[in-house]
Amino acid sequence: MRTRRTRMSGDEPAQYAWRPAPGELSVAAVRLGHGAEINGAHEAHSHDFPGIAYFEESGGIVRHGRQVRHVEAGDLFVIAPGDVMGQARGDDLLDAHGWGVFFTADVLSSDTPGTHLAWRTHPLLFPFVRGGATGALRLKVPAPARAEWTARVEALHDELHHRRDGYREAVSAHLTLLLVGVSRLAADVVGDLRENAEPLLASVFDVIERRYAEPLSLREVAAAVSVSPGHLTSSVRRRTGRTVGEWITERRMVQARRLLAVTDLPVGDIGAQVGIPDAGYFARTFGKVHGMSPTRWRRFNHLNTR
The missing domain is CATH 2.60.120.280 (Regulatory protein AraC)
Structure with missing residues (x-):
């Protein structure tokens, strides 16, 4: 189990993210x-x-x-x-x-x-x-x-x-x-x-699930659930430890991993299907989250979920 610190500022406690090894x-x-x-x-x-x-x-x-x-x-x-x-x-x-x-x-x-x-x-x-x-x-x-x-x-x-x-x-x-x-x-x-306790959170997740495959911002999610971006940010982070943007990225990465594992689609096409049409930006985002490129991740995990 490998973790790394992803957030620490001032008196705010550190936050650790899981970074599984290839195939783990x-x-x-x-x-x-x-x-x-x-x-x-x-x-x-x-x-x-x-x-x-x-x-x-x-x-x-x-x-x-x-x-x-x-x-x-x-x-x-x-x-x-x-x-x-x-x-x-x-x-x-x-x-x-x-x-x-x-x-x-x-x-x-x-x-x-x-x-x-x-x-x-x-x-x-x-x-x-x-x-x-x-x-x-x-x-x-x-x-x-x-x-x-x-x-x-x-x-x-x-x-x-x-x-x-x-x-x-x-x-x-x-x-x-x-x-x-x-x-x-x-x-x-x-x-x-x-x-x-969780009607707002449920609504946010519904919006992300419906729209993660298209360009989607914090402001658009906030408008869809009829609250201000600031209120939404603080509420979601307080309840889940993550921001709305992080949840959008997480949903996109879940789908990207699935497509990399069970299809032979080009990496750029996978990025487009998960709401990140810029192939370079998709590769950088995937690499930041997983510690490796989409191509390398696929090499270790292709067909593992079939």
Whole structure:
């Protein structure tokens, strides 16, 4: 799992973006605490991708927003894109026994129409759209279910580590079952959000989904949802950790990756189909997001999603 800092200015926490290696599934399962693959030391930060932190036993400290939480057995922290995790010390998770699972939305299925659309419509992803960006949602896994949760994450980690035949399908299945569990535990929270909290976000995603394949600006999205560009920018960033422009680019890149993987269309034609008719600008945008050119990405990933 490779991340890089994409935003840090003044007192604003750093933001990290996921940059998968060529051919790599954008799913990671890492130990937290005892036998950890990463420790608790980190600056205050947020991610532009979601994750969960699950602890099967008590021990350790999690800092999110301005809160300090002493970890209890069964704690499940749902980390949405943009959630601010507090500056941690190296010994915060020394006594912890848990797992972190991180992923991107489009890894769930090659049929997912687009990452940003999935946030609104996919029932397993809605718990990760909350708003506020003040820290992770804290849920509790019931005691009888904890062994099953641990086994599921360990199985996911094993598949990612060994990469046996069929591991991509196995990873998708294990991740889906984990997110089903998250969705069920967060049912009350999700229901409230569906009814009360996200009509603007839903409208924005609808506009992007309908129009990403054509030239589309922040002002045009704002006009379509009848709010000012400034209000829209602050609302979307507060709720998702990203700007409207970043979501438009994300949707275009999801479709570009699909077309690169499953078609032989020229790169310039793919750019035109995802709303970036300037072939050079499309290549530069793709390279900035993925760390490589569209042609090189295709070389590693062509036909992988068939």
